[in-house]
Amino acid sequence: MLNLSRPLRPAQIIAMLSIALPLWLPLQALAQSSGTDIAAAQVPVLAVVKPARACTDLATVALDDIGGAGSRITEAAVTSDGAAPACAVKGMLAPSIGFEVRLPTETWTQRYLQVGCGGLCGNIRLTPGAAEGCLPLQAGDFVVGSTDMGHQGRDASFGDDPQKRADFAHRAQHLTALTAKRLIAAFYGRPQAYAYFTGCSDGGREALVEAQRYPNDFNGIVAGAAAMNFQVQNALFHAWQVRANTGPDGRAILLAGRLQLLHAAVLQACDGLDGIADGLVSDPLACRFDPARIQCASESQDPNTCLTASEVAAARKLYDDPRDPATGERLTVGGPLPGSELAWAGVYVPVGPDQPVFGRFIALEALRNMVFTPNPPAGFVLDDLVFDRALFERLRPLHPLYDATNPDLSPFAAAGGKLILWHGLADPHISPVNTIAYLTALQAQMGKEHAAAFSRLYLFPGMYHCSGGVGPSQVDLLTPMLAWVEAGTPPGAVIARQPERNVASDFGAPGLWGPGGRPAGPSGADRPEAVPRAGAPISSTAILRTRPTYPYPVIATYDGGGDPNRAESFGPGASAATFTMPAWTGADFYRPYAPRER
Template sequence: MPQATTLLLRALLVFTAVFACSTRANAAAYVVKHCAELEGQSVPASVIGLPTRGATILSASVVAAAAPKNRNGEYCRVVGVIKAELDTTPDIRFEVNLPALWNGRALQMGGGGYNGSIVSGTEPAAFAPYASPLSTGYATFGSDSGHVGNSGRADFAMNDEAVVNFGYGHLKKTHDVALALIMMGYGRKPEQTYFAGGSTGGREAFTVIERYPDDYDGVIANAPAINFSGVRLMGVKVGQAAYGTPGGTLGPVQQKRVFETVLHECDGLDGVVDGIVSNVEACRKHEPQIIAQLRCASGQRPSLRDSCLSEAQLATLEVLRDGFTLPYELAYGVTKFYGYNVFQGVDFSSGLGLGNSPVLTQPLTFDADGYLFTQGDSYMKYFVTHDPRFNTLGFDVDHPGIYKSRLVDLSSTVGAMNPDISEFLAHGGKLITMHGLADEVISPNQTIAFYQSLVAKYGQSIVDSFMRLYMVPGFQHGNGVFIPAWDELGALDRWVTMNIAPETLLGTDIASATNGRTRPLCRYPGYPKYLGRGNLNNASSFRCENP
């Protein structure tokens, strides 16, 4: 048996024996007292569920409760690396934080974008906005997913092992190393282990449900990029409509006018004019007159000073609205990507929008060329073709030729569209998903469609027994006219540990212009409707109503 394996197993046996009859407080005190002893230790590859060359602890130190800027109480901070199989592949950098006042639970944190930096759980998060999970007693851990740097270029994807790590490998590898360290620190496994993340982290959340269902008791998956290949190919199609068609780009003034026109038509459909399009389904019926108001009059041509839209510009928006259906299948039989609520309240002029340049820039940037196309272009260059000079505008998404098998393989490696979650159900796991109906990056309609596929497969009562879906009006991809703060982690924990299933919840707006107003967060398909009386800024003046 290798020496590292012998040392770890010996440590686990000693710590387990020491704490078999000890209190939680004694175990927590031990982890702080002996924190520094973890430095230099190894976690052997034999205890990691996917192939690696083991993990090494680079540093382990106590962060004092009174340390500058520390709001987490006393904890042991452990940083290390998980060695890749190949020398040419970057290691996975990780961090595990073991609080002195441990609540017996562990939380793995998902990343964002292309990851590239260590996620640790030492700061408040979207799903736990009022206090960091670490400060409330969770042992927290996360990684950089196996590469350094989160840029739109995604050049790490030239390395196939790094792509596997980004897609799913880092999740299992980091989990197993962290659980070994928790055992070493406290002498026992967590009573509950959770996963939480948004966007890429939301895709990772569904990934662990589908691939590693027995590892997690509860999962939070917000704005999940589950159809990763779909959203990147959507970006390609949007870029081709905008830049591959003469006059297809929309300027910021025009993008803003789309949003303002939709507000004028649809804001009041929930019973009150408050800057939020809440009744999205009713708003869809107003789409023809919205488009008519946006269209340039006969003979009129849009300019920088004129916010009307040409037929080419409207066609770009319609590509966004309609999504696409492929003539071939990606992994798990996926052929469709569902489009965005372009004419139901998405503000593409704010946040991660459609760009502001009428011609392509080199290199592409989010601000100039739009987030969706810039990311789609990087996907084609680095994930699919491994050719940084590839001409994405000339790529035929419907007939990808020699790249078809690569697209199919990637949709399995980086994606979470497998509807078979029977093992997570058997494990008794719980899932809370939240998505903004005005999301301009990850289509909320894709999340709704996946939820509906689960209902079709398992039945509504079964889905209700393990999943809650909250679709939030006015919320975009981290920004928007309504940005909810709510204790999602607390709701999940109560569901798992006390069997208190979440129903209508309270969201507090943290958007700068309307900070502090509250709204009910309604279970899908409900939306908040004004009662016709009461303070517009209080959730009590609204009720959840189905469209």
């Protein structure tokens, strides 16, 4: 069913491993360390710098030349509610970009970290994801900053304002970076030595926007599950997923209680591709699975053991892309990957027959307010959509505004910037194919050797959207980035941990949770309150298993004899498939383009 890859030839496998093997950590070290500890040993120890002036003095720092007339500091006061005492500075950049910067008063080691936000933002978050166990972060060594992206709250009507669209698209993060650096220089009497950005979901898009539009803002950028293909992702992908699972009567075809059956069939077909059957599909591009293999053979067959013909048809559509009815051309770059089935619950497969799904909310939010010029008339609903090339072409004008798929990172690389991309392979919200396609385009644009000098991609089996899932998902990518930027040590394998108690509902589907155990999205939720949480945040500190993840395209393969729950029992191996950019309507989105300002 999933025609995204082709088998590798032996020569390709040998060449791939010859490049990847120098990057992986020795198994002896993996057996005795988390991977974070190894990277931490490579991070230089920078001197602590104390403030040169009082926190309250920052209230007078001028910002008009950064944000425009009316930009101002609204609050500057010492707080102790973080990792270490800090001067918390809040303010507004014109017309309405809220920001907060926290500057340690006792522990600053000359590093700045800016944190992206998810969904359509609307609030300020200072806690980064993918930094589990990062010692400098835990010690309060960073100045940390963030922004609400130019609007407050969850109302997407800000998309009616061209200026606020631009602030959300690119301006807010850049101006916040300039503001934070000015505050650093004012408070400590010297600039930061290094600046970093990390974000997931829309925060991942924001990270790539920074690399593509503002290559001198940050030395190191960590971009997770990036909504880089914003126009297609939010408008077409989620709208199609909802439509694909809707029957002629307007009701959902597949319900969440049926996903365990589908997932089990996928595991039976593809779980062992990495040498071990452990409940994870580690090589989904190589998975050849057709839901028809579990279609009921007759009406008398036990429905608990098979899917109906309509359920099979819906599942096929969910894996596949929407296509132009006249030409059969794909309208998206790829759908969810095999192994992600449990994560569909609540996103585009409802928990119950009358329950809402998050995908409908995402799609309508974007379609009504964000992705078209002009916006559609009041009363627009998903049933108004016709999935064809004409719809896609209506999304094209704002592609250069919102999207972050430009593969020409020459200025960022020339400035010495480093980029880590990462994605959960079981992500239901944003297909990992988007990120794989971006790295492929980056390599095609800049050459594989040049791209490998400043970029890495990590794909985590069983991880859902930004965190959680059925696989190891607690990971620290910030420490390897520090080692890469400051010591010139390229990252190799990173170790992901899986808590003993995972996020799961009674039927085995995940909760709709984002980084840090919070519901994803603005004000703690990327979804309407009516969508139920199918679980609870991870609270256990006991670790069920650890697993190495190697830079793409290398996958972790079982050694055949060790403890399958320990990272040292796995080594680098070749995928059974390689990604090729599919022919789809927006293939040119992954080529260089001039960004649009508004």
